[in-house]
Amino acid sequence: MHGLKDPPVRLFIAEKPELARAIVEGLGGGKRKQGYVDCGGDYVTWCYGHMLQLLDPEDYDPRYRDWSMADLPIVNIPWRRKPAGDATSQAQLKIILELLKRAASVVHAGDPDEEGQLLVDEILDYAGCRLPVARLLINDNNSEVVRRQLGAMRDNRAFAGLSAAAEARSVGDQLYGFNLTRGYTLAARAKGHRGLLSVGRVQTPVLGLVVRRCREHASHTSAYFYTVEGTFEFAGIRFPARYQCQPDDPVDSEGRLTDADHAARVAARVHCQPGRIIKAETRRNETPPPLPYNLLKLQIDAARKFRLKPDEVKAITQTLRDKHRLITYNRSDCQYLSDEQHGEAAAVLAAVANTAPMLVGAAARANPAIRGRAFNSAKVTAHHAIVPTEQTADFTKLPEREQKIYLLIARAYIAQFWPKWCRDQTEIEIEAAGCRFAVRASVTTTPGWTGLYKNDAGNEALEDDFAGDGTGGNADLRHLVEGQSGTCLLTSANRGQTQPPALYTMASLLSDLTRVARYIRDSHLREILVARDEGKDGEHGGIGTPATRDAIIGTLFERGYLVLKGRSIVATSEGEALYDALPDAAKFPDMTAIWHEQQAAIKVGAYDVHSFIEELAGHIGEEIAAIKRKDLVMTVGGENLCPSCGRSLRRIARKGGKDFFWGCSGFDRGCKFTCSDRAGRPEQRRPKRGSRRRRRR
Numbered sequence: 128m129h130g131l132k133d134p135p136v137r138l139f140i141a142e143k144p145e146l147a148r149a150i151v152e153g154l155g156g157g158k159r160k161q162g163y164v165d166c167g168g169d170y171v172t173w174c175y176g177h178m179l180q181l182l183d184p185e186d187y188d189p190r191y192r193d194w195s196m197a198d199l200p201i202v203n204i205p206w207r208r209k210p211a212g213d214a215t216s217q218a219q220l221k222i223i224l225e226l227l228k229r230a231a232s233v234v235h236a237g238d239p240d241e242e243g244q245l246l247v248d249e250i251l252d253y254a255g256c257r258l259p260v261a262r263l264l265i266n267d268n269n270s271e272v273v274r275r276q277l278g279a280m281r282d283n284r285a286f287a288g289l290s291a292a293a294e295a296r297s298v299g300d301q302l303y304g305f306n307l308t309r310g311y312t313l314a315a316r317a318k319g320h321r322g323l324l325s326v327g328r329v330q331t332p333v334l335g336l337v338v339r340r341c342r343e344h345a346s347h348t349s350a351y352f353y354t355v356e357g358t359f360e361f362a363g364i365r366f367p368a369r370y371q372c373q374p375d376d377p378v379d380s381e382g383r384l385t386d387a388d389h390a391a392r393v394a395a396r397v398h399c400q401p402g403r404i405i406k407a408e409t410r411r412n413e414t415p416p417p418l419p420y421n422l423l424k425l426q427i428d429a430a431r432k433f434r435l436k437p438d439e440v441k442a443i444t445q446t447l448r449d450k451h452r453l454i455t456y457n458r459s460d461c462q463y464l465s466d467e468q469h470g471e472a473a474a475v476l477a478a479v480a481n482t483a484p485m486l487v488g489a490a491a492r493a494n495p496a497i498r499g500r501a502f503n504s505a506k507v508t509a510h511h512a513i514v515p516t517e518q519t520a521d522f523t524k525l526p527e528r529e530q531k532i533y534l535l536i537a538r539a540y541i542a543q544f545w546p547k548w549c550r551d552q553t554e555i556e557i558e559a560a561g562c563r564f565a566v567r568a569s570v571t572t573t574p575g576w577t578g579l580y581k582n583d584a585g586n587e588a589l590e591d592d593f594a595g596d597g598t599g600g601n602a603d604l605r606h607l608v609e610g611q612s613g614t615c616l617l618t619s620a621n622r623g624q625t626q627p628p629a630l631y632t633m634a635s636l637l638s639d640l641t642r643v644a645r646y647i648r649d650s651h652l653r654e655i656l657v658a659r660d661e662g663k664d665g666e667h668g669g670i671g672t673p674a675t676r677d678a679i680i681g682t683l684f685e686r687g688y689l690v691l692k693g694r695s696i697v698a699t700s701e702g703e704a705l706y707d708a709l710p711d712a713a714k715f716p717d718m719t720a721i722w723h724e725q726q727a728a729i730k731v732g733a734y735d736v737h738s739f740i741e742e743l744a745g746h747i748g749e750e751i752a753a754i755k756r757k758d759l760v761m762t763v764g765g766e767n768l769c770p771s772c773g774r775s776l777r778r779i780a781r782k783g784g785k786d787f788f789w790g791c792s793g794f795d796r797g798c799k800f801t802c803s804d805r806a807g808r809p810e811q812r813r814p815k816r817g818s819r820r821r822r823r824r
Contacts, residue, residue: 135231139171140223140247142237145268145456147173150236153273162222170226174237178220179249180211181301196313199751200306202744204737206298208253224254232259235283239264240509244286245293262286266507267465268455288730295726295739302740303328306747311708314759324705325686328718329671330679334688335714336639336646338698338706340631347627352383353390354621357397357564359557361404361613366602368557368564370397383623390620393562398618402559404611407604409553412569415500416542416576418462419512422673423637424665425535430633432583433531434694437637437677439780443532444513451525452518453482454536458674459510462664466504472544474517479537481519483530486537489579493544501543506664514540542576549573553604559615568602630695633680640676643716644668652720659723670716685777708759710750769800776802776809 141147147164150171151157157166164171184191184201186209191201210217227233233256237243251260260283265276307326315324355370370393372378377386384390420428422441429435435443444457472495480490501512515537522530552569571577629635644656644667656668671679683689688702698706706714725742728734769776769791776789789809791798803810 135229137169137232137234138226138230139169139234139236139263140250141171141173142243142246143175144173146236146265147171149265149268149270149273152270153277162219163226172223172226173219174223174246174250175212175216175219177211177246178216179208179253181298182207182209184305194309194313196310196755199310200744200747202302202747204740208249223250227254227256230258232261234261234263234280236263236265238509239266241289241293243509244289245297248290266509267467267511269465269467271467272465288732291736292726292729295729295736296722298736298740299722299743300328302743302747307713307750310751310754311759314754315708318759322701323686324708325682326709326713329675330682331709331713332643332670332716333640333679334683334698334702335706336643337631337636337689337696338703340628341698344627344630350379350625352379352385352623352625353387354384354623355390355393356619356621357559357615358617359402359564359613359615361607361611364602364604364607365616366566366568366604368555368566371563371565387620387622394618394620396560397562397615400560400615402557402613402615404555404607404609404613405558406554406556407607407609409551409605412550412552414548416545417539418501418664419464419514419539419543420536421459421462421512421665422457423460423641423676424462425513425532426677427634427637428535429532430637435528436633436681438681440532441677443528447529447533451520452516453520453533455514455516456510457513459513460673461506461508461510462501462512463503463506464501464511464514465507466502468511469498469502471517475515475540476544478517478519479515479541483522483534483537486534486541489538489541493541495544497544499543538579542579545579546573546575548575548577551605555604555607566604568604570603570605630697632694633696636680636696637676640671641665641669642667643670644720647715647717647720649717652717655724656720670719687776687778710753769798778804
């Protein structure tokens with residue numbers, strides 16, 4: 128390798144190429160070589176995410192290639208790793224390993240989180256590296272931040288707990304997934320089911336969310352409730368107000384009237400009666416703009432506005448980042464920016480205006496001097512929010528979907544430099560004929576950033592703000608005062624009907640994955656998961672990560688457990704059958720909370736990875752023993768199966784992502800069966816006569 132005859136050097140290993148570029152700039156520049164940059168006494172090289180993966184069971188013993196219940200549970204301690212990824216990734220790993228042979232010391236420049244710590248540590252372990260290792264922590268590629276962090280490196284040993292926790296989770300997920308998947312699949316096949324029953328720590332609880340929601344929706348029994356509305360006039364101002372239920376009123380669990388006659392009596396009692404204002408209070412409210420996007424919030428908005436799937440959004444942002452360099456790191460879980468990034472505002476706004484003509488006016492009205500809540504280095508995690516870069520492009524040459532996603536990201540950034548939304552919110556309480564009515568209305572005094580979001584009805588992030596007008600509509604009630612007298616001009620008793628829980632959409636399912644703790648039945652475990660996300664905006668006891676949730680949901684669709692009906696996500700009969708066959712431990716998110724508690728102990732050295740894996744292996748052994756003992760019931764024979772070889776079919780997006788077809792999961796083993804997609808299900812045709820015989824050869 129060119130350059131390896133030089134004296135030993137300090138080797139920087141960055142998690143990704145763009146971080147390596149930032150480090151090179153922070154070091155003062157260098158000469159690009161094959162797979163690294165020579166910066167004089169320093170070499171800077173890079174990874175492409177995880178360069179290693181855990182060995183599969185058959186890598187330890189070829190007999191595991193054929194599934195057998197007698198072999199379960201399979202537990203390999205110690206576990207080992209092998210090169211991962213495509214040829215480019217594996218070639219880069221070889222370069223890193225060669226560079227390590229010439230290094231005098233190493234600088235670990237993985238992302239400053241558990242996975243980033245493990246990503247480089249596992250390479251050092253794989254290489255048998257015993258060199259001194261320093262830790263460089265960078266969550267912002269701003270050159271000022273990089274230079275400051277280069278002068279504040281620490282001993283990598285201080286971060287061993289982070290790496291160990293990630294190691295425990297990675298090994299644990301693999302052991303749990305392949306053992307339980309093989310166990311349930313083999314048990315089902317013994318009953319005539321020919322498909323694959325995929326089980327995972329995160330995947331299966333997500334399936335559980337959808338199955339339970341579908342069943343709650345289907346089993347809902349509607350009930351009626353009643354509201355009493357009055358139209359009042361005070362000081363020449365007419366406005367509606369709603370009756371406030373009292374302790375003696377017949378109400379349901381939501382505090383709504385349940386007796387039609389009672390509602391009618393209240394309406395009759397107040398009709399045309401005098402009233403008096405017993406409370407009049409006006410407060411000035413200021414609402415800052417929505418924070419910039421992280422990946423999850425972007426996926427939610429893209430699903431709601433454009434019906435894009437999470438994996439499609441991730442792929443689009445990857446292109447915007449890698450090919451066009453129009454946006455920053457796209458897999459971030461953070462919605463904040465560093466303090467230093469505020470200095471880039473004018474240049475970024477200019478780049479947005481030059482790229483997207485429809486945002487020229489919005490960017491021109493932005494004030495780069497505004498320093499809002501988004502700029503807060505203390506809240507930046509491993510990465511900052513997804514925002515536009517100073518790079519420009521010909522907007523007309525971007526595909527439509529890339530245009531849409533760029534505009535969302537750019538709009539959210541521009542909003543940070545628009546004024547706050549200011550409004551006067553008035554709350555009025557009225558007493559009439561012994562009954563109490565209330566109304567809340569607001570008057571916008573400064574629309575501010577809402578001008579950018581005026582067409583965003585249904586945006587969950589804004590609902591609390593935009594829906595804050597109560598029953599008062601646009602009435603200006605600011606001049607009403609306590610003690611004023613008026614009249615109830617008209618009343619009505621209105622009947623409403625309870626609705627079933629809404630079926631999940633892609634947006635609402637993604638949102639629910641951030642607060643899955645609410646579905647944990649054990650209060651202690653629920654508190655653990657909520658506490659884990661304390662201080663993390665947008666996460667309230669979630670499951671999965673922004674970088675993995677789309678793949679998890681995609682897998683459930685590919686396996687045929689979930690389908691789309693219109694905008695709704697529903698479980699298939701196959702998905703429901705799998706859910707019913709599994710124990711509660713597999714289909715609720717409790718395990719994630721239990722693991723978090725154990726991994727928190729690993730981080731601080733109170734527990735170790737081997738103990739965690741050995742304890743997990745014991746639990747898996749008990750689960751496998753239960754599978755072998757009990758009579759597994761599968762009510763579905765597995766309709767999404769290849770008629771040629773019996774393996775499961777996968778739903779695959781065609782180029783462009785709008786159309787789908789189904790293909791055999793045994794493609795890599797020689798089965799080429801495909802069929803059309805009809806409403807999310809395979810439109811199967813029988814294989815041509817003799818095709819199975821030819822494939823078997």
